[in-house]
Amino acid sequence: MQCDEVQDFLEDYVAEELGGEVGKGVARHLQSCAACRSALLRLTAEQHFFKNHIRPELPPAELRRRLEKALLASTSPFRRSVRGRRLVRVAAALLVAVGLVLLVRAFRTPRPQRPARAREGQMSVRTDQDLERLLAEIKALAAEIDAFASQPAVWDDQMGRFPRLTPELSKSHRHLVQQAREGLAAQQLAVASQRNAVGDIAGSRARREFVTACLFDTAVGSGSLSNRERSKP
Amino acid sequence: MSIDEAEIIRRARRGDARARLGLVDMYQAMVFGIAGHMLNRREDVEEVFQTVFLRLFEHLDAIDPDRGVGGWLRRTVLNECFRRFETRSRRLEPVAYQELASPQASPDGLVKEQEARRALRRAIDALPPHERATVVLHYMEGLAYADVAEALGVSVETVRSRLKRARAQLRKRLQKYF
Numbered sequence: 445m446q447c448d449e450v451q452d453f454l455e456d457y458v459a460e461e462l463g464g465e466v467g468k469g470v471a472r473h474l475q476s477c478a479a480c481r482s483a484l485l486r487l488t489a490e491q492h493f494f495k496n497h498i499r500p501e502l503p504p505a506e507l508r509r510r511l512e513k514a515l516l517a518s519t520s521p522f523r524r525s526v527r528g529r530r531l532v533r534v535a536a537a538l539l540v541a542v543g544l545v546l547l548v549r550a551f552r553t554p555r556p557q558r559p560a561r562a563r564e565g566q567m568s569v570r571t572d573q574d575l576e577r578l579l580a581e582i583k584a585l586a587a588e589i590d591a592f593a594s595q596p597a598v599w600d601d602q603m604g605r606f607p608r609l610t611p612e613l614s615k616s617h618r619h620l621v622q623q624a625r626e627g628l629a630a631q632q633l634a635v636a637s638q639r640n641a642v643g644d645i646a647g648s649r650a651r652r653e654f655v656t657a658c659l660f661d662t663a664v665g666s667g668s669l670s671n672r673e674r675s676k677p
Numbered sequence: 678m679s680i681d682e683a684e685i686i687r688r689a690r691r692g693d694a695r696a697r698l699g700l701v702d703m704y705q706a707m708v709f710g711i712a713g714h715m716l717n718r719r720e721d722v723e724e725v726f727q728t729v730f731l732r733l734f735e736h737l738d739a740i741d742p743d744r745g746v747g748g749w750l751r752r753t754v755l756n757e758c759f760r761r762f763e764t765r766s767r768r769l770e771p772v773a774y775q776e777l778a779s780p781q782a783s784p785d786g787l788v789k790e791q792e793a794r795r796a797l798r799r800a801i802d803a804l805p806p807h808e809r810a811t812v813v814l815h816y817m818e819g820l821a822y823a824d825v826a827e828a829l830g831v832s833v834e835t836v837r838s839r840l841k842r843a844r845a846q847l848r849k850r851l852q853k854y855f
Contacts, residue, residue: 455844456837459815461822489855490848497797498816500710507723508705511730515697 445473450480458487686742689734700746701730707747707818708754714801714813715758725757751818751828755810762806793854800850808843811836 450473456462457470474480503511682703688696705726712725732753733746740749801809807829814825815836822836829836 455841459822459840461837486855490844493793493851493855494797494812494816494847495819497794498714498801498813500706500817501713502706503709503723503726507709507726508701511701511727512698514727514731515701515734516694 445469447473447477447480450474450477451483454480454483454487458484458491682745683742686737686740686746690737690742697734700733704747704750705730708750710817711751711754711810711813712758714817715755715806715809716761717802721761725754725761729754729757748828751814755828758810759806793851796851796854797847800847803850804843804846808839808846811839812843812847815840 450470453462453466453470457467462470474484682700685696685699685703689700708729709722709726712722712729716722716725729750733740733750736749737746740746801812804812810829811825814820814828815822820828822833822840825836826833
């Protein structure tokens with residue numbers, strides 16, 4: 445190896461990053477070359493200077509305190525202590541357990557009211573028999589509502605006010621009656637029956653609208669339902 | 678990395694504030710040293726220091742305790758410094774902080790020492806950011822070329838040539854101190 449070549453490798457040699465044959469060649473050359481040994485000494489001093497002066501530094505105490513404060517703020521007091529963490533875990537487990545029990549009960553508990561309501565709300569009017577059944581139901585409900593409407597209001601001394609006629613028939617009944625008078629319910633019913641969507645009438649309000657319309661004899665005056673009824677034996 | 682560090686990381690993951698502060702103690706000089714050598718503005722250095730540690734604890738679950746947090750911290754502090762290089766204009770402002778180990782010297786020696794330190798600081802500041810990072814990792818952290826390459830995501834040959842250029846620059850400015 446010549447001096448030029450060796451001096452090219454010297455920095456890496458000083459940094460102990462020169463291995464293999466090249467490293468051995470440089471080492472051999474250095475044994476016999478005073479000029480390169482001198483260069484090696486200079487580079488070693490340089491290396492020493494860099495290592496001594498480029499050093500890790502401690503942050504100022506104030507900065508360390510700020511970081512500590514931020515860290516403590518980011519971990520809640522509960523999470524900071526082992527006991528707190530256990531409590532949080534137990535509470536979470538309890539919540540999950542209660543949630544699971546409620547979920548299972550919701551699925552497993554028999555709900556007798558639900559199917560009845562579903563049947564009531566989801567009348568299917570696809571055949572003449574369905575229509576007959578529906579009209580019979582309507583007549584029964586109409587009679588019921590008629591009875592509600594004709595029931596006199598009696599002052600209740602004990603309650604200090606006029607009692608409501610029935611739980612179901614109150615303000616909304618008057619509103620529905622008004623609607624029926626205006627023919628709105630009839631129109632809605634006609635549209636619904638044309639779409640063969642009477643079966644979708646669900647819930648008490650829609651049902652009351654339907655019945656009220658029938659009660660005032662407007663619903664059967666137009667639309668496909670009236671034709672069906674006319675064809676009824 | 679010691680076995681203790683893995684345990685400290687596991688505890689820190691569980692939200693143990695003392696373990697978290699323990700990790701800060703272990704790596705604060707490294708993080709602050711890198712940021713301090715890379716950036717010129719004191720407020721930038723302090724911001725990076727705080728940001729890097731807070732981010733560490735946000736991402737602690739993604740770090741393998743057995744590998745330690747040193748590598749993650751090194752990469753993150755460098756990335757944060759590079760990001761600041763890109764977004765902020767540099768201002769020459771000496772950052773004078775407490776050294777990890779102050780050299781014991783006579784008053785005369787101390788003056789010379791401080792002068793040398795300032796000269797080195799100016800010389801490092803004059804290096805391009807990537808050469809500066811390479812110098813800091815190699816000399817401050819004592820990392821081998823391969824480890825510097827891994828931390829910076831470059832090849833060993835790139836590290837070698839960056840160091841060669843950086844040494845030549847530093848040599849020109851600091852000849853009288855060697």
